[in-house]
Amino acid sequence: MNKAIITVVGKDTVGIIAKICTYLAGNRVNILDISQTIVQDYFNMMMIVDIDDATKPFGDLADELEQIGDEIGVKVKCQREDIFTKMHRI
Numbered sequence: 001m002n003k004a005i006i007t008v009v010g011k012d013t014v015g016i017i018a019k020i021c022t023y024l025a026g027n028r029v030n031i032l033d034i035s036q037t038i039v040q041d042y043f044n045m046m047m048i049v050d051i052d053d054a055t056k057p058f059g060d061l062a063d064e065l066e067q068i069g070d071e072i073g074v075k076v077k078c079q080r081e082d083i084f085t086k087m088h089r090i
Contacts, residue, residue: 002052003032003081006065010074012043019068020045020076027061028053043074048081 008020017036024031029049036045054061062078069076079087 001050004029004049004051004058004061004078005081006045006047006049006076006078008043008045008047008069008074008076010043010069012038012041013073016043016072016074017045019072020047020065023065023068024049027055029061 006020008016010016021031029051030053031047031049033048034045036043038044051058051061056064058080065076065078
């Protein structure tokens with residue numbers, strides 16, 4: 001399985017999860033796990049997704065997710081699982 005980690009952080013607003021999930025579904029990216037919290041007015045979400053059947057190359061997915069984030073006023077970062085794991089090792 002080819003996994004990626006998607007993080008979304010920013011001021012809370014209506015439709016953040018809907019926009020991200022609609023994009024992923026439209027590109028055949030399967031959400032394996034999702035966690036989201038809101039602390040005061042700040043939204044934080046982390047997703048683990050399976051990109052094996054994605055209709056676009058990983059780089060395009062990451063760039064387009066970042067663009068969606070810009071449109072709705074949040075920061076979206078998408079990293080391959082192996083890179084994410086190596087960067088966050090204790």
